[in-house]
Amino acid sequence: MYIIIIGCGKLGSTLAKELSITGYDVSVIDHDSEKLNVLGSGFNGSKFRGIEYDSDRLLEAGIKQADFVLAVTADDNINITVSLIAKKIYHVPRIIARVGDPSRKHIYDMLDIETICPTQLGVEILKRKISEKNVEVLAVIQPDIEIIELTVKKHKPCTVKSIEEKYNCILSGLMVADRFVFPEKDELVPYGAKIICTILKKDKEKIITSLAKEISR
Structure with missing residues (x-):
């Protein structure tokens, strides 16, 4: 090329x-x-x-x-x-x-x-780092697609496949107790795990609200 x-x-x-x-x-x-x-x-x-x-x-x-x-x-x-x-x-x-x-x-x-637009992308990343607890933007692939790292704060475990289907994302990495794996579709994602996923910007708030928001006990 x-x-x-x-x-x-x-x-x-x-x-x-x-x-x-x-x-x-x-x-x-x-x-x-x-x-x-x-x-x-x-x-x-x-x-x-x-x-x-x-x-x-x-x-x-x-x-x-x-x-x-x-x-x-x-x-x-x-x-x-x-x-x-x-x-x-x-x-x-x-x-x-x-x-x-x-x-x-x-x-x-x-x-x-x-x-x-590097300036705008940089501003967006910094804004998200400030405002989104338990979520970090690792990369902006395109203006409407991001790779994010998210800490799961949902108490009921769910599978990789269910997360991908529900939030229209691709889950490429899973870290549980400092052990990183490339997850299988039927693998459970427990409370406190970190996931790395590629997701459309329009779907990001939905996954953050559902999985990363702190839940009162």
Whole structure:
């Protein structure tokens, strides 16, 4: 899979290194040579210095063969411009743009550009850590999908299968008395156990209310 990353700031450089190590073919474009140098001599991908939305630079980076374009500069105008060029001119199969200013997300939505907003995601995670006792957000997969860790405060044990069916989630981990297991569908989830599950945001409050809220004795 071939990925072009636009912008080599903290997010772009980290993405480039991680994806490269994982085995993806990665190219990075940035107008600032100092930022590109941060990737170091051990970076296995390609680096291109120049205006991020310049067609010659994009062609040199191989945009016609790209499977993904990730526009992650700190400048929303650049991210929007590159995303539209990649989408409308070169028909890149998948384009994801970073939203720097959450108030401008509606522009991306109007242009039908897939986005990620680190600022908003960070705010949401911190808000949940403050407000939700017995629940921790481990990762935000998409704006509407999260991986959460939840401490069960329900007294009547229930099975993994019943939890998954009732709350429309995937339970991938279970910790009981400091012992972690990948649970079977018929395994009971006792009071005090920690579960790790992937769940839609719209279903999260339901599982929290039912399983993680303290129950008065």
